[in-house]
Amino acid sequence: MVRVVNGILEVGRASARPAARLLLAAVAVCLIPAATASAQATSSGGRYFPQKDLIAYFDFEGLDAHGDAWKQTSAQKLLNDTKLGALLEDLAGQVVGLAQKDTPEDKRMPADTYLALVKRAARDGFAVAAFGEAPRNVRAGLVLRKANRPDVTGLIETATKPAPGGDQPAPKTETQKGRAVHQIQELVWWAEGDDLVVSNKDGFEAITDVADGKAPSAAGNPLVAPLAKGEDGVVPVAYGFFDLTALPPMSPDAVKLGFDGLKRVEVQWGFQEDALMTSVRFVAPSPRRGVLAMFDQPALTLKSLPPIPAGRSAFAAFSVDPLKTYEQFVAISKEQNPASAEGFDAMEGAIRGQLGFDLRTDLLKNLGPGLALYSQGPAVAMENLDVQAAMLAAYGGLTVSLQARDEDALAKHLETLVNVANQAISRPGGNSPQLRKREGKETIYTLEFPPGTMPPQFASLSPSVGLGKDQLVISGTVEGVEKALALSAPGAARWAPEGAFARPAERLPKEFFALYVSDPSETLPQLIPNLPQLLDSIKAQIPPGVAANPLNEIHIDADKLPKADELKALLFPATTAITTDAQGMRLVQREPLPSLTSPATAGVLAGLMLPAVQSAREAARRAQCVNNEKQIMLAMHNYHSANNAFPRDITDKDGKPLLSWRVAILPFIEQNDLYMKFKLDEPWDSPNNKPLLAEMPKAFLCPSLAKADPTMTTYRGFEGPGAMFEAGQDIGMAAVTDGTSNTIMIVEAKEAAPWTKPGGLAFDQGADADPAHYGAGSSHPGGFNAGFDDGSVRFIKDTVAVQVFKALVTRAGGEVIAADQF
Structure with missing residues (x-):
């Protein structure tokens, strides 16, 4: 499969891992080589796209077109004068390998080949456009500057060659309008001089008419020229727009919210002295309604912060x-x-x-x-x-x-x-x-x-x-x-804009309604040199076997780590300001590295990482819960060694329960001092014993509990005939005839109980149904942890069959249970 992503031809099956591709794209943005200082500006990519019915347009002129300006930026120096570029390139190469794990070997692209294409695209640039009548007749095209080279065309031909015995149609080549046009299913690609053009079939005629001078080009569009010009010393390198008025009318709900007042989105990215500049303008003329009116706020200045x-x-x-x-x-x-x-x-x-x-x-x-x-x-x-x-x-x-x-x-x-x-x-x-x-x-x-x-x-x-x-x-x-x-x-x-903040402050708009300031020189020089330890720390939070962990396949070469002082010398404070005027809203960002502090990028990355972070956190909490139960089970066995029976609730001479078995095992979890504070001949809520609830050991508290009460525990045992806790009986190892690896001693319970209070989860093996697993359950997604008589701790799925679970609770039921049944 061939796709175009950010101007780069991506090769591989559709099943290649999307998360790895996203990470690769993020890293690849930083892999920008030094441009030649004498390079001349390339002609606009808009010369291939029609001016009429232009819906969206984006042109990245390439770094070679602005070599002198690029060489002045801190980003260029960080990537080329320190080891940061080599580090990112090494990491990107590893991610390329991960992204292609599911790709057949004959379709895989070597990492150095991929990275060479990324670098070349960054130097030469690309342009992309959508045109036509939305939504039924939208056509699109991509121009890759200076990509009519054997290394690119040969790669496309190899990638689109159908697999033997497969049902993918073979690419075909036809001569149309004097061009060798290659068709790949619904896409076509061909050469225009040194450039390659990729389009859907319906876009071929319109694009070639412009290239042949038969129709006006997007280069003359009145929206393009202002974006291609810089202000306040900004050298535009990339720019574009999305014309919302070219789309079908918005839904009534969107109109009620006032979004019909948003006419266009304009983007410009370039260089200003040593900084990277990003400008995003939302054209929404006054008077604004609904959500857009919320941006009409009083203005701030640096003096009125x-x-x-x-x-x-x-x-x-x-x-x-x-x-x-x-x-x-x-x-x-x-x-x-x-x-x-x-x-x-x-x-x-x-x-x-x-x-x-x-x-x-x-x-x-x-x-x-x-x-x-x-x-x-x-x-x-x-x-x-x-x-x-x-x-x-x-x-x-x-x-x-x-x-x-x-x-x-x-x-x-x-x-x-x-x-x-x-x-x-x-x-x-x-x-x-x-x-x-x-x-x-x-x-x-x-x-x-x-x-x-x-x-x-x-x-x-x-x-x-x-x-x-x-x-x-x-x-x-x-x-x-x-x-x-x-x-x-x-x-x-x-706070005042002094020292390192003085120059960025001079470049800020005079008035704004939102301002974000950060200094990466305070954090990045610490973060980068410590990446190996940080990565190891993150890996350690994810227990083996919980889920596939691609981080285990990422390694950081310590020899490629840049020095902290080298990074600090090239970094400076970044600023993001949002302004409003009669024509709309504008976000202006000035920073030393691409998207280092961008609110938009931070939001996207947070959205992408949140599920993984939450999963990792829950995995860590579940692992701690397992450790808690292992500690309890070890104490159970040590108690058994000392008393020839597992612990049970502490009772008076008449058999009335006074304290939980959890109190009985305190000496075996290194809590003997706490154990000595109890009066074992008094109930759990006596004047002496009740205050000890506040001293519950950490081993009795599951870390996944929301709003946990530190005096309550969910680690409980089943109590009833046939279970491991049976009133009035001392139960030893010999009584577990079903096998210690098939018999549950303790579980996590849905309902917490005071940790010193006697009594367990009521178990009745004669019951016909057990929709609630006799009270077992947890805050962990999908099931709960259980400690077995052999000392192991295993995860029981919520979907476990009733009869299987009942058999796990009984110690001498004679059932045969396979490990894959729960």
Whole structure:
């Protein structure tokens, strides 16, 4: 199969791994060689496409066309003057191999061949266009500049050669309009001088008419010329547009949302001194309606930024009028669904009735528009590679500052909101977190947790909200709120565009409604040299056998790692600003490396990585759960060695259960000190024993539980005739006649129980049906972990047959169970 992706001919079966291809595309963007400084500009790719009915057009002129400008950029120097380019090329080569694992050997492209094509395309450029009448008569074409070469044409011919015995039709070549036209199913390709052109069959006539001078070309389109020109010292290298007015009318729902006001999207990418510049303009003339009207916000300038601490290397600032934005949202919702009006009216009425103030005039009107987000957390050294610590530092130090217009009015309403919140989170018994006002001149409320209810790793967090004379602040720590409020004092050290930030600030638009600033020189020089350790750390989080892990096949050559100081010397702060005017909205980005800080790229990568990250996290949690059960099962066996029987609930002299078997195994999980605190002749909830609930060992807590209570456990046993826990009986190894590898000792339960409380999951082997697995279940997708009598821990699928599961619970039922049955 041959496809064209970003101007590159991709060879392989449709079944080649899409994730690997996406990763390859991302890495390949950075594999740009040094261009010749004397290269002359190539002619526009638009000379092949018709000017009439042009729907979309994109032209990448190639780096050789702008060799002098390219050589001045930090990106070129990073890729060619340090080892970064060699590192990326090596990684890309490995990804090429992964991407072609499912491709027949005779169709595979050697990595160096693929990368050579990528580099050549980056140097020579390409153009792509769609034209015609949407949606039924849309034609498209791709021009690969200087690609009429044996290495490219031979590759296409080899790739399109049908497999022996297959049903794929053989390519055919015909002479049309003086050209040798090669047809591959619905695609055709041919040479125009030094260039190759690829099109669908219907596009051939229109493209060749333009090439022969019989029809005007897209190069003369009035939308193309302005994009090909640079402003403010920008040298455009790539540019294009998508004309939405050429598409069929939008749906009524889209019109109600105001999207019919969006006429066109224009893109420009190029160089400005040492920086890479990206501009994306959404042409939506005023007056704008619906969603687009939400971009009409008050303007910010560098002098009117919200309070941000001096020295911050990364932050985001916005200008959002809360009242105006809320009213626009309500209007859009009512336009979409008139019945929603009652819901908003009811909500606002409830707020007035329960809180005593009006949402719009008393709260939202007194807030905004200045909004800032930044982190005050300490930096985590990459050599530590503590992902959890890094996340806690980032989120714990995250601070949100919203402009406060009337401190006195907001203070009164904030106190009301705090009281309502405390009532909502309170629990019977008084063992509840509460927002409490701190002593001092400033208004600060901190969420305080009862002793023992907060996991140790989160002990540094103290979520707080504070109110000062010009800002309302929310932060992960009380120190974060105090530092933020201190910025309101006269002469406080606020962020200013100084030092390395001075030149990027000069290139910013004068006014904007959103600004994102980051300095990769603070992070990238740490990240790149530590990639081998970081990759090993990520690999270690995914247990073997949980899922196929392509990361195991990626290796980083330490000899190709660039030095941190070399990277730092070439990096500088990146900025992204969003502006609005009468003609629409525009995103302007200035950065040292391609898409290093792009919000759009970050969103795409996050979307692509989120399922994998979630899967990896759950795999790690499930692995920890397995380790917990293994520790418990080892304790069970050690107890058996000492007592010639497995543990059971601790009872009084009359056989009344007092404490769980989990207390009995404490000495065997290195918790003898805790065991000695119990009074074994008293029940679990006695005045002495009940406080010990707060000291539950970590081995009894599954890490996948959402909102887990640290006094409750889901590791439980089945209790009933025939099970491993049977009232009044000491059960030893000899009693397990079904085989220790076929008999469950403990499982994860759907319902948690106080860890010291006796009693297990009720088991009745005489029951005809078991739709709930007798209470077994977990937070893990697809099933639950179970500890077997032989000490192993295995995963039981939710789909296990009722009779099979019942047989696993019984210790002497005489059933024969195969491992693949559960």
